[in-house]
Amino acid sequence: MMKARVTVMLKTGVLDPQGEAVRHALGALGFDGVEGVRQGKVIELDLAETSAAEAEANVTRMCEKLLANTVIESYRVEIA
Amino acid sequence: MMKARVTVMLKTGVLDPQGEAVRHALGALGFDGVEGVRQGKVIELDLAETSAAEAEANVTRMCEKLLANTVIESYRVEIA
Numbered sequence: 171m172m173k174a175r176v177t178v179m180l181k182t183g184v185l186d187p188q189g190e191a192v193r194h195a196l197g198a199l200g201f202d203g204v205e206g207v208r209q210g211k212v213i214e215l216d217l218a219e220t221s222a223a224e225a226e227a228n229v230t231r232m233c234e235k236l237l238a239n240t241v242i243e244s245y246r247v248e249i250a
Numbered sequence: 251m252m253k254a255r256v257t258v259m260l261k262t263g264v265l266d267p268q269g270e271a272v273r274h275a276l277g278a279l280g281f282d283g284v285e286g287v288r289q290g291k292v293i294e295l296d297l298a299e300t301s302a303a304e305a306e307a308n309v310t311r312m313c314e315k316l317l318a319n320t321v322i323e324s325y326r327v328e329i330a
Contacts, residue, residue: 189293192293195316199312201311203298204295204297210291210293210294212289212291212292214259214289218283232281
């Protein structure tokens with residue numbers, strides 16, 4: 171059994187209103203010096219797979235098909 | 251300038267309907283062997299701070315105050 175972690179972020183240049191909202195809220199709470207905020211999602215998967223290489227190939231296909239919108243999002247796969 | 255990454259996940263035992271939805275969707279797409287899925291969020295911050303220790307203390311306070319709902323979510327702070 172393997173664990174995989176997928177991190178999906180909006181690509182650079184794509185407007186991130188969630189991140190902007192967090193940045194404003196932090197400023198309103200008195201946190202200075204926050205120059206930029208980007209918010210993304212992380213998906214942790216428990217896989218029956220035993221080969222790390224197979225698991226990574228599989229999870230990459232999951233990203234392409236479902237987990238990320240590759241037009242505006244980039245993703246990173248880590249296998250543990 | 252420092253970069254911080256905060257990962258916020260629902261605590262173990264807290265129902266994760268988003269993760270469940272992803273698990274079902276992966277099954278429907280023919281991906282077998284996905285035994286569990288948890289979905290969380292990741293927040294990347296650009297900080298004016300120059301001390302890593304100060305940055306970590308600051309970001310931890312941001313988590314407690316805004317970024318995580320510590321009743322049901324756990325968070326992890328990484329400084330780079």
